[in-house]
Amino acid sequence: MNKIALIIGFVWPEPKSSAAGSRMLQLITQFQNQGYAITFASAAKTSPNTFNLKAKGISTQSILLNDSSFDDFVSDLKPDLVLFDRFMTEEQYGWRVAEYCPEALRILDTEDFHGLRKAREMALKASTTVSLEHLQNDTTKREIASIYRCDLSIIISEVELEILTDQFNIDGSLLYYLPFLLEPADKSELEQLPTFEERQDFITIGNFLHPPNYDVVLYLKQTIWPLIRRELPKVQLHIYGAYASQKVTQLHNEHDGFLIKGFAEEVSKVMQQAKVCLAPLRFGAGLKGKVVDAMLNGTPCVMSSIAAEGMFGNFDTNGFIEDKPNLYVQKAIELYKDAELWQTIQTNGFKIINMRFNTANFQADFSKKLKLLSANLKEHRQNNFIGNLLQHQTLQSTKYLSKWIEEKNK
The missing domain is CATH 3.40.50.2000 (Glycogen Phosphorylase B;)
Structure with a gap:
């Protein structure tokens, strides 16, 4: 029986429009190679540039924001692994996955370090160099909280991996370097x-x-x-x-x-x-x-x-x-x-x-990492006390805010 992976997309993949779209297809291929049957879900609207996921054998599902219908959907699907496409998606659906599929491996694909991008934008507008004060912006705080709440976060750049470990002291067991995965030039x-x-x-x-x-x-x-x-x-x-x-x-x-x-x-x-x-x-x-x-x-x-x-x-x-x-x-x-x-x-x-960036240099190690993490998930989560703390506090606050919004929208 195939393992099931649920990918919750911030947007539907558009590889012809953005690097993020190409990156998502690379990750999808990795999960398929590891034997996962994939369902891709998103609350975003499709566009003429949206990639035909069904042509790759991927199930698709439109979902809603702040709506308990997702709870029924994810409970019925029973995924072994859930990938959140950017921290904003984890903020919206992470507590629901944790509550209704507690045994599912929760992975965050950061795409890039949004807090770092925000810091550089702030510094550029102020015509100054990036400082620690810029780096400790609200986006960074939200993103790092999301990293702690997940079992593993995929980091695309070695520079960002270094910043997260050296500047913010995030334990290396929560981070995994996985750059663009490309076929070698023939x-x-x-x-x-x-x-x-x-x-x-x-x-x-x-x-x-x-x-x-x-x-x-x-x-x-x-x-x-x-x-x-x-x-x-x-x-x-x-x-x-x-x-x-x-x-x-x-x-x-x-x-x-x-x-x-x-x-x-x-x-x-x-x-x-x-x-x-x-x-x-x-x-x-x-x-x-x-x-x-x-x-x-x-x-x-x-x-x-x-x-x-x-x-x-x-x-x-x-x-x-x-x-x-x-x-x-x-x-x-x-x-x-x-x-x-x-x-x-x-x-x-x-x-x-x-x-x-040769995909062959990364796929075996990535597969091994996910298998080890799945096999030792309880211990891994016990060692991530900050993640447990944030999961508890954030789950409660986000949960009831979402429920309030849902009631308000009825």
Whole structure:
């Protein structure tokens, strides 16, 4: 009999729209490989970009917020494992899972450290460096409480793992490093990629519902692109991303070569047409999907230190890391013009995909981790007293708030 995994999604997966969507499909594949029958549930609305989960043999279920119908649903399903997609989902449904399926393994997929992203956004708005005070924001407090209430939290970046253990003293037994899980770059496929001479223009890409991506477009428009365009007056910047609002599309300017292209049906196609990817993120967290897409498609990248964070380990990068605008522009122009340099950096990207994010390097250990945790769940929870404390207090407060909302909505 198959084990049952319930994934509670903050949104329905959209791998063509965001890195988070691709990441969720990677995790789904891992659970399927471990023999789990999967049900994916979400209170969010679907969209035309929603992935067809049923085509992968996954059951789907629409659920409601603050509604006891979920209690009946999860009681009937009897999952062996529940994955919460981001801490906000755990806050909403975690107490219900703990009450109605107490033996189910509770896992939090953080996606990225939201508290760290918030801290960097606060510091950017205040034109200062990130401090411990910024880091100890309300989002961080909520997220870490969620981490303690779960049996295991999946952390996508080594940098974030270090912050959680060193800055917040979270026990390592509650955290598990699991980056992007990618298939290795095949040599024959790489040889078919467009060459330096066959490519032109710059590219950036990112879901516009994600605040750091909108900030990137503004920063490019106001600071970076005018300097590049001054030196390369005929080049264009192609800007792709799902959910481009009017405030994004109004930045489009044909004369300046600043082109808002909107949703990319095939990211690989548009990325392979470009010569250089620009990723000057000024705040954010986790691993950046745009940098991974650039490496997969042989497109060297010029990025900020935040965009590069957690990506490269001890390997040479697939581009340049610069935060100062003048140096950033200088490196972008250099990479755009120098074919030999471009080729060397392209090769670096392939090595990183194969050595740091190869799914084969992680799947066996991840499976082992979940089996050991399931076998020793009682002891594991006893050793997590803060989690027990938070589960008790939060379960009561969240439970009765949710019940009050449900009654109010009747």
